[in-house]
Amino acid sequence: xxxxxxxxxxxxxxxxxxxxxxxxxxxxxxxxxxxxxxxxxxxxxxxxxxxxxxxxxxxxxxxxxxxxxxxxxxxxxxxxxxxxxxxxxxxxxxxxxxxxxxxxxxxxxxxxxxxxxxxxxxxxxxxxxxxxxxxxxxxxxxxxxxxxxxxxxxxxxxxxxxxxxxxxxxxxxxxxxxxxxxxxxxxxxxxxxxxxxxxxxxxxxxxxxxxxxxxxxxxxxxxxxxxxxxxxxxxxxxxxxxxxxxxxxxxxxxxxxxxxxxxxxxxxxxxxxxxxxxxxxxxxxxxxxxxxxxxxxxxxxxxxxxxxxxxxxxxxxxxxxxxxxxxxxxxxxxxxxxxxxxxxxxxxxxxxxxxxxxxxxxxxxxxxxxxxxxxxxxxxxxxxxxxxxxxxxxxxxxxxxxxxxxxxxxxxxxxxxxxxxxxxxxxxxxxxxxxxxxxxxxxxxxxxxxxxxxxxxxxxxxxxxxxxxxxxxxxxxxxxxx
Numbered sequence: 001x002x003x004x005x006x007x008x009x010x011x012x013x014x015x016x017x018x019x020x021x022x023x024x025x026x027x028x029x030x031x032x033x034x035x036x037x038x039x040x041x042x043x044x045x046x047x048x049x050x051x052x053x054x055x056x057x058x059x060x061x062x063x064x065x066x067x068x069x070x071x072x073x074x075x076x077x078x079x080x081x082x083x084x085x086x087x088x089x090x091x092x093x094x095x096x097x098x099x100x101x102x103x104x105x106x107x108x109x110x111x112x113x114x115x116x117x118x119x120x121x122x123x124x125x126x127x128x129x130x131x132x133x134x135x136x137x138x139x140x141x142x143x144x145x146x147x148x149x150x151x152x153x154x155x156x157x158x159x160x161x162x163x164x165x166x167x168x169x170x171x172x173x174x175x176x177x178x179x180x181x182x183x184x185x186x187x188x189x190x191x192x193x194x195x196x197x198x199x200x201x202x203x204x205x206x207x208x209x210x211x212x213x214x215x216x217x218x219x220x221x222x223x224x225x226x227x228x229x230x231x232x233x234x235x236x237x238x239x240x241x242x243x244x245x246x247x248x249x250x251x252x253x254x255x256x257x258x259x260x261x262x263x264x265x266x267x268x269x270x271x272x273x274x275x276x277x278x279x280x281x282x283x284x285x286x287x288x289x290x291x292x293x294x295x296x297x298x299x300x301x302x303x304x305x306x307x308x309x310x311x312x313x314x315x316x317x318x319x320x321x322x323x324x325x326x327x328x329x330x331x332x333x334x335x336x337x338x339x340x341x342x343x344x345x346x347x348x349x350x351x352x353x354x355x356x357x358x359x360x361x362x363x364x365x366x367x368x369x370x371x372x373x374x375x376x377x378x379x380x381x382x383x384x385x386x387x388x389x390x391x392x393x394x395x396x397x398x399x400x401x402x403x404x405x406x407x408x409x410x411x412x413x414x415x416x417x418x419x420x421x422x423x424x425x426x427x428x429x430x431x432x433x434x435x436x437x438x439x440x441x442x443x444x445x446x447x448x449x450x451x452x453x454x455x456x457x458x459x460x461x462x463x464x465x466x467x468x469x470x471x472x473x474x475x476x477x478x479x480x481x482x
Contacts, residue, residue, distance in 0.1 A: 024076075353426075432467075
């Protein structure tokens with residue numbers, strides 16, 4: 001989608017959202033008028049008003065894609081969201097639940113009965129039900145399992161047996177497997193008999209009698225080779241496949257590197273278990289990106305934009321409490337050097353510069369490391385060289401920025417000693433910042449933790465404290481009692 005179409009799409013969604021909001025506001029107004037009336041049939045009149053507005057909302061959203069409806073639901077406060085959902089849920093399958101964020105999905109499911117959820121699930125594939133499983137109550141999930149046939153139940157249990165970060169958790173079963181001893185005409189006749197292809201089908205998987213994947217048959221080859229040729233003659237034997245228990249992040253990088261649309265998923269013996277498709281990979285990348293952005297800022301990924309104040313507060317308290325500790329540490333450092341600041345007031349105006357430069361430099365380094373770890377570009381062979389490169393860069397940048405800030409300080413205060421102190425403090429704090437920016441993500445990654453979690457918060461706290469300590473410590477050594 002080009003930028004023009006993207007802009008049109010954004011405007012279209014905003015217009016649809018505004019129309020829904022106007023309908024909801026009109027409904028509230030009419031309900032308030034009903035309550036103020038002297039009629040003895042308040043309940044009946046209110047029911048009729050609500051029913052009319054439900055129909056209008058249904059008509060407004062009827063032709064929209066589930067992803068567009070999901071956007072509207074996510075953009076509405078809780079009470080309005082529930083009103084819209086109650087109006088439309090009976091006319092839609094579970095696709096909307098798949099499109100909304102995890103936090104919003106929880107609010108929608110919490111107001112649904114087990115029977116409603118079971119009906120929704122009956123219209124979904126096993127891999128789609130698996131996406132909802134974590135948010136569905138256990139009793140309802142058992143009811144859904146009992147409603148599935150043996151094959152669907154087996155497929156669902158297979159997906160649920162894998163961790164969220166394993167390929168098996170994202171695979172689906174909408175694939176076509178063929179034998180290599182068939183001719184292409186037989187395959188074409190078989191596909192015509194099916195009537196349609198599973199979504200994202202760009203290739204067929206060639207298996208032997210033991211269901212072991214021997215190759216792939218791209219649809220392009222199926223259509224461009226002679227129908228009398230056998231599959232084994234035209235299939236591709238050099239292809240990308242994924243082990244069912246492999247890391248999904250590695251698979252996502254392979255999809256990007258090789259421009260894949262689909263790929264077979266196999267077990268340790270190479271037997272076909274399912275397939276991985278680009279839509280699942282894109283969802284994984286988007287969710288991972290959103291999660292990383294939130295966790296870097298110390299916000300839980302499960303927070304709904306319109307969740308209650310109390311829930312949002314609890315979701316953010318952890319890192320805020322950590323900030324209190326680090327902030328008090330910084331104030332104690334400043335308090336320890338209070339006598340120096342009183343004697344030389346210029347220090348108070350220059351301290352934030354040292355801290356800010358350290359924080360920015362550290363964030364640059366940590367973001368680079370987090371990104372490189374996510375892409376799998378850092379390993380035991382190159383990590384030492386990377387550390388050496390970043391430290392060298394810190395020395396060069398620290399010297400350059402230190403000299404620049406020192407010159408500006410001299411122009412402001414005409415104090416050569418003060419200029420030398422702040423320049424040296426900048427250099428030292430940039431070195432500290434780079435060391436911290438390397439250690440936090442690399443250390444967390446080494447011990448199996450998410451390298452992005454709280455990185456920005458911890459780094460800023462450390463560089464601020466160390467920046468104050470270094471600058472004021474140097475000032476005590478070289479500026480007082482001159």
